[in-house]
Amino acid sequence: QVQLQESGPGLVKASETLSLTCTVSGGSMNSYYWSWIRQPPGKGLEWIGYIHSSGTTYYNPSLKSRVTMSLDTSSNQFALKLTSVTAADTAVYYCARFSGSYRTMDVWGQGATVNVSS
Amino acid sequence: QSALTQPASVSGSPGQSITISCTVTSSDFGGYNYISWYQQRPGKAPKLMIYDVTLRPSGVSDRFSGSKSGDTASLTISGLQAEDEAYYYCSSFISSHTGVFGGGTKLTVL
Numbered sequence: 001q002v003q004l005q006e007s008g009p010g011l012v013k014a015s016e017t018l019s020l021t022c023t024v025s026g027g028s029m030n031s032y033y034w035s036w037i038r039q040p041p042g043k044g045l046e047w048i049g050y051i052h053s054s055g056t057t058y059y060n061p062s063l064k065s066r067v068t069m070s071l072d073t074s075s076n077q078f079a080l081k082l083t084s085v086t087a088a089d090t091a092v093y094y095c096a097r098f099s100g101s102y103r104t105m106d107v108w109g110q111g112a113t114v115n116v117s118s
Numbered sequence: 119q120s121a122l123t124q125p126a127s128v129s130g131s132p133g134q135s136i137t138i139s140c141t142v143t144s145s146d147f148g149g150y151n152y153i154s155w156y157q158q159r160p161g162k163a164p165k166l167m168i169y170d171v172t173l174r175p176s177g178v179s180d181r182f183s184g185s186k187s188g189d190t191a192s193l194t195i196s197g198l199q200a201e202d203e204a205y206y207y208c209s210s211f212i213s214s215h216t217g218v219f220g221g222g223t224k225l226t227v228l
Binding site: 035037044045046047050058060061094099102103104105106108109110111 | 120151152154156158162163164165166169170173175207209210211215216217218219220221222
């Protein structure tokens, strides 16, 4: 059974870069898409984007200028970088496996809380 | 404002059925397909309940069902139970590769 686990700093200073890693266990990353979603405190879900095991990426247009996703299938990890963060980027960040056939996130990590401090 | 509109809240008594709607409000949608529904309990990660409008992942109760008519998708929960109390989010895709979530609906079991 595939499991995902986010990791990274819980506190990032404003204007700096947020970096998170998602480790995939119990299955292969090949032939799947891998996504990031975030949820600000008390608010709804926001789709950030996803990356295919081939390296092809798709980002939310509203975040595209600040987002970079990458993956390392040999380590079973994929990563998110978000530059020039502000308080508005404070959120719980989730990684999830994305099914390209059904456009759905079928396996989710438990989430990582990231606070942006001024 | 999300391109997918959900009611802020719905409620029902144990044993009843409730329906949560998800209506596309953006003209950017290239075809309102690939509807998914997620359940999120407080402090927990979302859980996939319905995908491809009507399909249920293995392990999800058959009390949960999905449908779609025109620009509105719906999640129906029958035989409401206390454990169903949670937030529910719909999601879809604009122009093939841009995902979007509805604003979420809080389900209260009375």
